[in-house]
Amino acid sequence: MSSVVAKVKQKQIAQLIANGKRLDGREIYEHREIQLEVGVIEKAEGSARVRLGKTEVLVGIKIEVGTPFPDTPEEGVLTVNAELVPLASPSFEPGPPDENSIELARIVDRGIRESKAIPVEELSLESGKNVIIVFVDLYVLNHDGNLIDASAIAATAALLNTKMPNYAVEEGEIKKKSGYVQLPIKNHPIAITFAKIDGKMIADPLLEEEQVMDSRLTMTFDKDGNICAIQKGGTGYFTLKEIVEAAKIGQEKSAELRKHVVKE
Amino acid sequence: MPVFFEKREIVTPGDLLAEGDYIAGENTYKEGDKLYATRLGLVDFADKKVIVVALKAFYVPAVGDTVIGKVVEITIAGWLVDIKAAQPAMLRASDVFERSFRPQRNELPSVFDIGDLLIAKIIAYDRTRDPQLTVREPGLGKITRGQIVEITPTKIPRVIGKKGSMINMIKEQTGCHIVLGQNGVILISGKTTENEQLAMMAIRKIDEESHIGGLTDRINELMKDYKRK
Amino acid sequence: MPGKTQDKLIDKEGKRVDGRALDELRPIKIEVGVLSNADGSAYIEQGKCKILAAVYGPREAHPKHLALPDRALLQCRYHMAPFSVDERKSPAPSRREVEISKVIREALEPAIFLEYYPRTSIDLFIEVLQADGGTRCAGITVAALALADAGIPMRDLVAACAAGKADGKLALDLSDAEDKLGQADIPVALMPTSDAVTLLQMDGILNLEEFEQTVNLALTGCKQIYKLQKETLKAKYVALKEEKEE
Numbered sequence: 001m002s003s004v005v006a007k008v009k010q011k012q013i014a015q016l017i018a019n020g021k022r023l024d025g026r027e028i029y030e031h032r033e034i035q036l037e038v039g040v041i042e043k044a045e046g047s048a049r050v051r052l053g054k055t056e057v058l059v060g061i062k063i064e065v066g067t068p069f070p071d072t073p074e075e076g077v078l079t080v081n082a083e084l085v086p087l088a089s090p091s092f093e094p095g096p097p098d099e100n101s102i103e104l105a106r107i108v109d110r111g112i113r114e115s116k117a118i119p120v121e122e123l124s125l126e127s128g129k130n131v132i133i134v135f136v137d138l139y140v141l142n143h144d145g146n147l148i149d150a151s152a153i154a155a156t157a158a159l160l161n162t163k164m165p166n167y168a169v170e171e172g173e174i175k176k177k178s179g180y181v182q183l184p185i186k187n188h189p190i191a192i193t194f195a196k197i198d199g200k201m202i203a204d205p206l207l208e209e210e211q212v213m214d215s216r217l218t219m220t221f222d223k224d225g226n227i228c229a230i231q232k233g234g235t236g237y238f239t240l241k242e243i244v245e246a247a248k249i250g251q252e253k254s255a256e257l258r259k260h261v262v263k264e
Numbered sequence: 265m266p267v268f269f270e271k272r273e274i275v276t277p278g279d280l281l282a283e284g285d286y287i288a289g290e291n292t293y294k295e296g297d298k299l300y301a302t303r304l305g306l307v308d309f310a311d312k313k314v315i316v317v318a319l320k321a322f323y324v325p326a327v328g329d330t331v332i333g334k335v336v337e338i339t340i341a342g343w344l345v346d347i348k349a350a351q352p353a354m355l356r357a358s359d360v361f362e363r364s365f366r367p368q369r370n371e372l373p374s375v376f377d378i379g380d381l382l383i384a385k386i387i388a389y390d391r392t393r394d395p396q397l398t399v400r401e402p403g404l405g406k407i408t409r410g411q412i413v414e415i416t417p418t419k420i421p422r423v424i425g426k427k428g429s430m431i432n433m434i435k436e437q438t439g440c441h442i443v444l445g446q447n448g449v450i451l452i453s454g455k456t457t458e459n460e461q462l463a464m465m466a467i468r469k470i471d472e473e474s475h476i477g478g479l480t481d482r483i484n485e486l487m488k489d490y491k492r493k
Numbered sequence: 494m495p496g497k498t499q500d501k502l503i504d505k506e507g508k509r510v511d512g513r514a515l516d517e518l519r520p521i522k523i524e525v526g527v528l529s530n531a532d533g534s535a536y537i538e539q540g541k542c543k544i545l546a547a548v549y550g551p552r553e554a555h556p557k558h559l560a561l562p563d564r565a566l567l568q569c570r571y572h573m574a575p576f577s578v579d580e581r582k583s584p585a586p587s588r589r590e591v592e593i594s595k596v597i598r599e600a601l602e603p604a605i606f607l608e609y610y611p612r613t614s615i616d617l618f619i620e621v622l623q624a625d626g627g628t629r630c631a632g633i634t635v636a637a638l639a640l641a642d643a644g645i646p647m648r649d650l651v652a653a654c655a656a657g658k659a660d661g662k663l664a665l666d667l668s669d670a671e672d673k674l675g676q677a678d679i680p681v682a683l684m685p686t687s688d689a690v691t692l693l694q695m696d697g698i699l700n701l702e703e704f705e706q707t708v709n710l711a712l713t714g715c716k717q718i719y720k721l722q723k724e725t726l727k728a729k730y731v732a733l734k735e736e737k738e739e
Contacts, residue, residue, distance in 0.1 A: 099595045230695035237604040250606035276723045278649030278686045302646035321644035350613040351550035
């Protein structure tokens with residue numbers, strides 16, 4: 001999975017960070033430039049494309065009508081899937097989702113679900129029979145590090161962009177009436193990912209930084225600054241102090257990044 | 265400079281054994297000034313050195329070790345032998361045949377076949393390749409009779425005892441010929457099956473109770489009791 | 494308020510449905526060396542959870558091309574038995590099991606001296622025989638013991654425990670009901686000797702203050718479980734020793 005990074009480069013990265021700087025000149029906790037476009041795929045009910053530095057993720061939202069889960073007959077369904085598309089990186093191979101792809105999808109899913117961004121109780125058409133199903137597909141097009149933050153922000157933007165058909169139940173049948181309805185969105189989860197290299201924390205790791213990092217810590221924040229999802233990844237560890245510090249900084253940064261998605 | 269345990273106390277991975285100017289012996293590691301155990305076992309101190317005699321550990325090959333293994337595969341190059349290590353060991357055909365003689369593939373089984381037990385010595389092993397064996401020395405080669413007992417490899421020194429006291433006592437009491445493989449595999453061959461069984465029982469007891477003091481006497485008593493019956 | 498009437502999880506005196514206090518662990522029973530074929534094994538019962546862990550290795554890596562030149566590979570499979578939950582679960586690995594297998598592996602790797610055994614594989618199997626919340630934590634707790642039982646050298650044991658928020662109160666070691674109906678759940682794994690957190694996840698919603706309190710609560714749980722792990726490892730040998738020295 002990880003390609004070998006030259007020892008000289010590893011040293012360089014660690015040294016730069018010790019002096020408060022990154023490979024690409026950024027500050028320790030600075031995210032790369034974000035470019036966000038919505039509505040890029042007209043056939044999808046909602047879509048967004050994010051470029052976080054050179055990392056590029058496209059998110060498409062498809063809406064369908066289907067049966068609810070038996071234990072929540074009055075709720076719509078959210079399902080998130082991620083594709084690490086082979087063209088995005090020499091290390092991505094075609095095939096069923098591997099553990100990285102599954103983890104990515106589940107982290108983004110958690111952020112949306114736990115922040116209750118989609119009010120699923122408003123998405124029932126016929127209790128127990130027909131509800132709205134929201135498919136969120138994360139399509140990674142170029143991997144230059146930090147797929148999580150890029151995917152999460154693109155997903156939130158795509159959801160805000162989603163218009164669905166105006167479904168109505170008439171005479172026991174689901175009909176599409178004229179016009180479109182905005183998918184109700186009540187929250188805007190934003191993920192902030194930190195990486196730990198040689199004992200020092202940075203935010204928004206580049207691919208090369210990810211390849212030498214000890215571990216990563218992702219925290220997802222809702223629009224009120226509450227934490228709604230956390231995932232530690234990688235084979236290293238964090239101290240309690242680092243975790244608490246990351247939460248504070250992450251909260252500030254998530255508010256900054258949210259401005260790309262929600263105009264104030 | 266403190267130590268935190270007494271000799272022969274049972275310690276677990278991560279236990280802080282000592283702090284200060286100590287040397288980390290087997291089954292321990294040092295971080296800064298602090299010395300910790302890496303395995304479950306009995307801690308021991310000898311001058312500045314701290315070691316843990318592991319209660320359970322698997323065999324790691326070392327050049328010069330005598331081992332007992334089982335032939336599990338035959339290739340063009342020779343025999344693959346299971347010596348109960350993480351990697352299989354290789355006994356090259358050239359070790360057995362003269363250099364100018366190029367054996368046919370189907371001649372190898374007639375020397376050692378799959379399932380045969382061998383006593384061999386490790387002649388090469390490093391981090392980049394699997395262990396290499398030889399059967400050239402006297403006392404090495406195929407095992408044709410006797411019984412096999414497998415114990416935790418770290419207990420082999422206990423089976424030997426101080427200056428051979430334990431192993432010699434077992435040999436005397438049972439009249440058996442005993443070969444100790446460093447990989448925890450032991451060959452016992454005696455005049456009668458009963459003698460062999462007695463020796464096996466004694467060795468198994470050592471494996472189970474090696475962490476308790478007074479072992480030599482207990483084993484001695486045990487064997488005497490058994491023979492009386 | 495619409496919706497089903499919810500039985501209170503925690504009553505006015507801070508007592509939970511199963512009689513526990515807010516900072517109390519479920520009853521735990523652990524055994525080591527329970528399977529004869531595996532190189533190391535352990536079994537845990539925590540509340541209604543029943544989990545078995547087994548280790549094979551270090552052994553040859555299969556497939557060979559996965560082997561690493563400078564260290565052992567740690568492979569981990571967390572799997573739930575079909576009868577382990579209320580509604581039968583298909584035996585095929587679910588996405589949740591794949592994710593949990595990954596985070597468990599990442600929680601244990603920092604503790605193992607993998608660099609001692611290059612080109613080999615250490616295979617860890619965690620089977621959930623009965624689930625009632627907190628299975629990934631109990632799984633880590635019992636896996637660490639299986640690794641120690643296999644004689645695999647470790648920097649420290651790894652102890653795991655979750656804490657969360659149920660009925661608006663911060664509570665330790667949530668049961669399945671408390672997790673499902675509660676507001677947040679934070680599983681944590683800790684190497685106590687170096688205060689290193691090797692697993693940290695969260696779902697739910699907490700503000701920063703609650704988050705810090707909950708993590709701290711989980712860490713106290715981890716430390717209690719660590720003590721139990723050590724006692725269990727020693728137990729077999731201590732008992733034998735006492736018997737013989739009489």
